[in-house]
Amino acid sequence: KAGVTQTPRYLIKTRGQQVTLSCSPISGHRSVSWYQQTPGQGLQFLFEYFSETQRNKGNFPGRFSGRQFSNSRSEMNVSTLELGDSALYLCASSLLGGERGEQFFGPGTRLTVL
Amino acid sequence: GQQLNQSPQSMFIQEGEDVSMNCTSSSIFNTWLWYKQDPGEGPVLLIALYKAGELTSNGRLTAQFGITRKDSFLNISASIPSDVGIYFCAGQPIQGAQKLVFGQGTRLTINP
Numbered sequence: 001k002a003g004v005t006q007t008p009r010y011l012i013k014t015r016g017q018q019v020t021l022s023c024s025p026i027s028g029h030r031s032v033s034w035y036q037q038t039p040g041q042g043l044q045f046l047f048e049y050f051s052e053t054q055r056n057k058g059n060f061p062g063r064f065s066g067r068q069f070s071n072s073r074s075e076m077n078v079s080t081l082e083l084g085d086s087a088l089y090l091c092a093s094s095l096l097g098g099e100r101g102e103q104f105f106g107p108g109t110r111l112t113v114l
Numbered sequence: 115g116q117q118l119n120q121s122p123q124s125m126f127i128q129e130g131e132d133v134s135m136n137c138t139s140s141s142i143f144n145t146w147l148w149y150k151q152d153p154g155e156g157p158v159l160l161i162a163l164y165k166a167g168e169l170t171s172n173g174r175l176t177a178q179f180g181i182t183r184k185d186s187f188l189n190i191s192a193s194i195p196s197d198v199g200i201y202f203c204a205g206q207p208i209q210g211a212q213k214l215v216f217g218q219g220t221r222l223t224i225n226p
Contacts, residue, residue, distance in 0.1 A: 043202065045215070
């Protein structure tokens with residue numbers, strides 16, 4: 001079974017631009033979560049989608065948004081990019097998104113903001 | 115944001131040695147997870163723990179879910195070069211089940 005895939009793997013943007021990242025979960029998984037990983041803050045939860053609905057949200061500004069499609073694929077968008085948004089953005093999928101916390105991560109998208 | 119207290123932050127050991135790392139929290143968690151991350155890759159799930167007191171092994175790896183539900187440890191026995199990487203603990207909160215909270219990571223370096 002194929003793992004979680006994320007595209008693109010690398011991205012370079014300039015301040016003020018916006019960016020869209022894509023995530024395809026493991027086949028059959030309905031929950032998709034997004035995390036930001038930086039050297040200073042570590043892994044921080046952004047949001048989680050289940051059946052096209054946002055169920056949980058982390059403490060990030062409204063510039064960070066996401067959505068999930070009927071095939072469980074998810075996108076996250078960051079508008080008005082800031083230098084501090086440079087990070088590895090990780091997507092994780094889970095079978096049911098319920099009591100079992102197992103999440104399986106993709107390879108990430110490395111975003112650099114200049 | 116909330117983070118777990120993971121220690122040590124880094125370890126430098128000789129090949130063949132055993133390794134031990136742990137995570138503590140002021141909050142109770144439903145599930146404890148241990149991940150390993152290699153450079154340029156996403157975290158890979160190593161072990162998942164679901165019950166307080168549970169001891170689970172995966173090859174040379176052994177992890178335990180603390181009785182208080184506020185801590186967990188991971189042991190690696192007879193380390194080998196491919197064990198090099200960053201190990202993360204993660205807790206699944208009671209509320210917001212998919213909102214994993216991560217430790218800061220333990221960077222493991224092995225001298226052959």
